[in-house]
Amino acid sequence: MVAAGLGESAIGAFERGFTLLSAGEKGLLGEESIHPATDVPNYLMVASEHPEWNAEFLAQTAVIKLNGGLGTGMGLQKAKSLLEVKSGETFLDLIAEQIAHLRQSTGAKVRFLLMNSFSTSEDTLAALADGPLGDEEVEMLQNKVPKIDASTMTPVEWPADPDHEWCPPGHGDLYPALVGSGWLDRLLEAGVKYAFVSNSDNLGATLDGGLLSWFAESQAPFAMEVTRRTEADKKGGHLALRTSDERLVLREVAQCPDADLDFFQDISRHRFFNTNNLWLNLPALKEALDASNGVLPLPVIQNAKTVDPRDKTSTAVWQLETAMGAAIECFDGATAVEVPRSRFAPVKTTADLFALRSDAYEKRADGSVGLVGVRAGKPPVVKLSDEYKLVDSLAELGAVPSLIEAESLVIKGRVHFAEGVVIKGNAEFDNCGEVAPGTYGS
Incomplete structure (x- = not known):
């Protein structure tokens, strides 16, 4: 030493x-x-x-x-x-x-x-x-x-x-x-x-x-x-x-x-x-x-x-x-x-990063980033399968969908979001390929 x-x-x-x-x-x-x-x-x-x-x-x-x-x-x-x-x-x-x-x-x-x-x-x-x-x-x-x-x-x-x-x-x-x-x-x-x-x-x-x-x-x-x-x-x-x-x-x-x-x-x-x-x-x-x-x-x-x-x-x-x-x-x-x-909003996984890049979070005038007001401090829960464990693999998901009104989003297997996808409530996508513009969830 x-x-x-x-x-x-x-x-x-x-x-x-x-x-x-x-x-x-x-x-x-x-x-x-x-x-x-x-x-x-x-x-x-x-x-x-x-x-x-x-x-x-x-x-x-x-x-x-x-x-x-x-x-x-x-x-x-x-x-x-x-x-x-x-x-x-x-x-x-x-x-x-x-x-x-x-x-x-x-x-x-x-x-x-x-x-x-x-x-x-x-x-x-x-x-x-x-x-x-x-x-x-x-x-x-x-x-x-x-x-x-x-x-x-x-x-x-x-x-x-x-x-x-x-x-x-x-x-x-x-x-x-x-x-x-x-x-x-x-x-x-x-x-x-x-x-x-x-x-x-x-x-x-x-x-x-x-x-x-x-x-x-x-x-x-x-x-x-x-x-x-x-x-x-x-x-x-x-x-x-x-x-x-x-x-x-x-x-x-x-x-x-x-x-x-x-x-x-x-x-x-x-x-x-x-x-x-x-x-x-x-x-x-x-x-x-x-x-x-x-x-x-x-x-x-x-x-x-x-x-x-x-x-x-x-x-x-x-x-x-x-x-x-x-x-x-x-x-x-x-x-x-x-x-x-x-x-306390650390980014430990690609799922954390995917959520942070969504419109559920906003950048403020002072440079800080936080949840938009309508979320009342509750972050959306995002879960990604192992195919997306590495940062580079997030590009395969395409555009980040709107998560302002999302409770949870689960992604498994090959999924690719087009621009204009909106998640409301809870949604899961399982090896479904291209996801067209529109609103999804329950």
């Missing part, structure tokens, strides 16, 4: 994770050690108390977008944020527009950072240079860590492709990256006190004036945006309270003992899940990092993989990761806020 130019904070975080792995510490969080979080402030209450931007707080704020993902699950070999979303514009285009509009409309120079990975850096910076932010310095590089040979507990060797010897350390690397890059000190020196962090593929996660004022006035060191779990979210990390000290904690499925999985997936018991939209008090973060030698004591997730992810017969390895939301347990006074589902 030293030879690869990685900083002390990143090395310290990996060393801590490796020590836990070597000691057989699984980092499990059993149901007997926690109880459900119930008393969570609501966004509607918060927003009503802070209806307008606070210029002072805005000038002290940075927006950080996590942009390290390649979207390989959808067949991409570039940053997912470079995918087209609306009318030729990408996630990155829209994010840059949002920042530029916010600066212009408020007069506050809100700081902006992208946490890129080694894989996304070049393409992302090239794309940004042609946008409203120009050549502004915005990059913070994510670190990388060695994969551990499961049989020898040493860094794995893979001469066929040495890049496979490394892996990303999860978005918990935000904290070592802020320290190692020097950005934390630079922001503090510039008078920045607050940071809003979210994923670049979540266009619902925009800087919100009400939430900013609420967070700043609360003087909380850390806040997590959570929303109500549905059946679709039962495998996602949920909020809880640790019984021993009543601290808020984030429990990921990898931290749940097998015997407690039913409790983990009980959405009526554990009602809130992490949207990965976080608010950080940067002076408090600096203090916590200084007190722990630059390494927050985050739970370490131990993933059993193979060194070549496409070759299941290749060497078995451990990949060590941390989640940035898990830092909620590292701060006295950390809190959470329940937000509407509209602030």
Whole structure:
């Protein structure tokens, strides 16, 4: 890691994770050690108390977008944020527009950072240079860590492709990256006190004036945006309270003992899940990092993989990761806020992207994208068969039908939509070839 130019904070975080792995510490969080979080402030209450931007707080704020993902699950070999979303514009285009509009409309120079990975850096910076932010310095590089040979507990060797010897350390690397890059000190020196962090593929996660004022006035060191779990979210990390000290904690499925999985997936018991939209008090973060030698004591997730992810017969390895939301347990006074589902709209699959490209979503004057008003915050449910798992295959579907009045759309096999197809209610198309203009559904 030293030879690869990685900083002390990143090395310290990996060393801590490796020590836990070597000691057989699984980092499990059993149901007997926690109880459900119930008393969570609501966004509607918060927003009503802070209806307008606070210029002072805005000038002290940075927006950080996590942009390290390649979207390989959808067949991409570039940053997912470079995918087209609306009318030729990408996630990155829209994010840059949002920042530029916010600066212009408020007069506050809100700081902006992208946490890129080694894989996304070049393409992302090239794309940004042609946008409203120009050549502004915005990059913070994510670190990388060695994969551990499961049989020898040493860094794995893979001469066929040495890049496979490394892996990303999860978005918990935000904290070592802020320290190692020097950005934390630079922001503090510039008078920045607050940071809003979210994923670049979540266009619902925009800087919100009400939430900013609420967070700043609360003087909380850390806040997590959570929303109500549905059946679709039962495998996602949920909020809880640790019984021993009543601290808020984030429990990921990898931290749940097998015997407690039913409790983990009980959405009526554990009602809130992490949207990965976080608010950080940067002076408090600096203090916590200084007190722990630059390494927050985050739970370490131990993933059993193979060194070549496409070759299941290749060497078995451990990949060590941390989640940035898990830092909620590292701060006295950390809190959470329940937000509407509209602030959690990530694109994880081609079905998500297909829906986002439809007229059920609109681009607004400030660069944000959200559901049109008549949908009352409820997205259409789109399901695509495996033929459309990769982004390039979406072109085979032809024009995107109107989904403004759609409840659900299921597509199986060969289907091609002509211009002028409208879906109302629920509709399913099963290997039916060309779909002529008209209204479909029940």
